[in-house]
Amino acid sequence: MRSGWAEVRYRWLLPLARGGRARGRAYARIVARVERASDPERVRVASARIARALSLDPVRAERVYRGCLYSEALEEADSVYFMHRPALDPALFQFDELPEALDGARPANVGTNVGTDVGTIFGTLHFGAPVLCYLALCARLGGGLSIVGRPLDDANPMPESKRTYARAKVRWAEQVAGRPFIATDSAAMAQARDELLAGRSLFTPIDVPGSVARRAATVPVFGEPVRFACGLMTLARLTGATVVPVVAASSPDGIRVRFGQRLDPGGGADDLLGRALGELLRFVRTNPDEWWMWPYLEPAR
Amino acid sequence: MTTLERVKRVVGEVMRVPDGALEVTARIEDLGESDSLTLAEIATSLDMEFGIRVPSEDMIDARSVGDLAALVERLLRTADSSRTS
Numbered sequence: 228m229r230s231g232w233a234e235v236r237y238r239w240l241l242p243l244a245r246g247g248r249a250r251g252r253a254y255a256r257i258v259a260r261v262e263r264a265s266d267p268e269r270v271r272v273a274s275a276r277i278a279r280a281l282s283l284d285p286v287r288a289e290r291v292y293r294g295c296l297y298s299e300a301l302e303e304a305d306s307v308y309f310m311h312r313p314a315l316d317p318a319l320f321q322f323d324e325l326p327e328a329l330d331g332a333r334p335a336n337v338g339t340n341v342g343t344d345v346g347t348i349f350g351t352l353h354f355g356a357p358v359l360c361y362l363a364l365c366a367r368l369g370g371g372l373s374i375v376g377r378p379l380d381d382a383n384p385m386p387e388s389k390r391t392y393a394r395a396k397v398r399w400a401e402q403v404a405g406r407p408f409i410a411t412d413s414a415a416m417a418q419a420r421d422e423l424l425a426g427r428s429l430f431t432p433i434d435v436p437g438s439v440a441r442r443a444a445t446v447p448v449f450g451e452p453v454r455f456a457c458g459l460m461t462l463a464r465l466t467g468a469t470v471v472p473v474v475a476a477s478s479p480d481g482i483r484v485r486f487g488q489r490l491d492p493g494g495g496a497d498d499l500l501g502r503a504l505g506e507l508l509r510f511v512r513t514n515p516d517e518w519w520m521w522p523y524l525e526p527a528r
Numbered sequence: 529m530t531t532l533e534r535v536k537r538v539v540g541e542v543m544r545v546p547d548g549a550l551e552v553t554a555r556i557e558d559l560g561e562s563d564s565l566t567l568a569e570i571a572t573s574l575d576m577e578f579g580i581r582v583p584s585e586d587m588i589d590a591r592s593v594g595d596l597a598a599l600v601e602r603l604l605r606t607a608d609s610s611r612t613s
Contacts, residue, residue, distance in 0.1 A: 418584050
């Protein structure tokens, strides 16, 4: 049932979102409904966690999780819509609560000039519209920003129809940003270090489950200890790069980008990851229906 | 202390291997528990030890402790010649 549904979802339904954002919202509603019906165990796990984290009753917690499924599908629809437009309109992005150092043409330590200034690591969540968040930041900063993410190879399990869509999305994002994705292997991490030391910046999700990485740290998520990968925080510590938490979410008017406080990389990677997630969980508390990771959090043993 | 001895000490500290146990031909990926950040950590430690910048491309090509020592010596010579010219 799951692979048949993935085929219908990615091969037949998702392309309809090219025709307009209203169609994209319709796609997201259908997908959220089918996903909820087809995987009750995932819904149960996520809803129970949301109920504990936010002190909600089970009915409201499940409603929040329905919103998460909608958010994830809407991100796909928005991506497909914008992939088929000639260019991203800068007016589409609304930036809000900019940290002081970013509220200018280009902050001293974020840019494309090779020099002694170290770049910034923009840490995000699987929340709202992460790839559009990256492209919004690229437009805002005027270049010099690369995204770091898991390659779409066999080690990253997903149905083939979803992989085809995801690869097209990566090609589009690379073309818009003018920079290739940076993978997570040894050579790529060494390259990422060079990027930061040359004053260029990185954008990366920091809520990646600990089991997919060698280095992981335990961080409290609404009072429960959870394991997350912490390699990029180690890179911040190695290079002296500051970390800026950032999320973006879709609205009918566009994409709204919100920042947390810029974080000093002092202390250990565990501590930095905890502080960055602490900033980002403020956005989750405000909009819990935008965070896709509720069912996938790995409790620390 | 020679460049090779200093490189061995740096690699040993990052990989948590006694530097006395490191052979010149020891391959970095065979030492201790390396992961995707190990090269970046060694490069950072070499930067600090020798006051140079070890580029990632060169790090990736250096397969052994001896290769790393040769790389550092080359970078030190380049830094010296640019200071004197």
